Amino acid sequence: MHARVSSYSGDADGLTSGFDSQTEALRQVDGLKNAYFLVDRGGGKGMSITLWESEEALKASAEKANEMRQQAVQPSGATIESVGSYEVVITV
Numbered sequence: 899m900h901a902r903v904s905s906y907s908g909d910a911d912g913l914t915s916g917f918d919s920q921t922e923a924l925r926q927v928d929g930l931k932n933a934y935f936l937v938d939r940g941g942g943k944g945m946s947i948t949l950w951e952s953e954e955a956l957k958a959s960a961e962k963a964n965e966m967r968q969q970a971v972q973p974s975g976a977t978i979e980s981v982g983s984y985e986v987v988i989t990v
Contacts, residue, residue, distance in 0.1 A: 929955020
């Protein structure tokens with residue numbers, strides 16, 4: 899399993915709304931196992947963590963993921979701070 903972790907800066911309500919606007923499109927991407935969207939209301943930060951069946955699915959989703967991130971932050975003026983990919987080595 900592989901993960902993509904993205905961090906954001908912006909208003910928590912705006913980030914939540916932006917994340918929510920992309921969930922249906924995300925559900926349609928091949929190889930997605932799960933997704934988590936987190937906000938720090940007091941700190942004006944957010945994160946998304948998407949889990950993928952394989953490294954191939956993670957890589958194949960990259961272009962669509964970039965597009966969805968841009969669409970999620972655009973209405974609120976939030977910014978994408980970082981995007982990273984990881985292999986999941988331990989689950990509990």
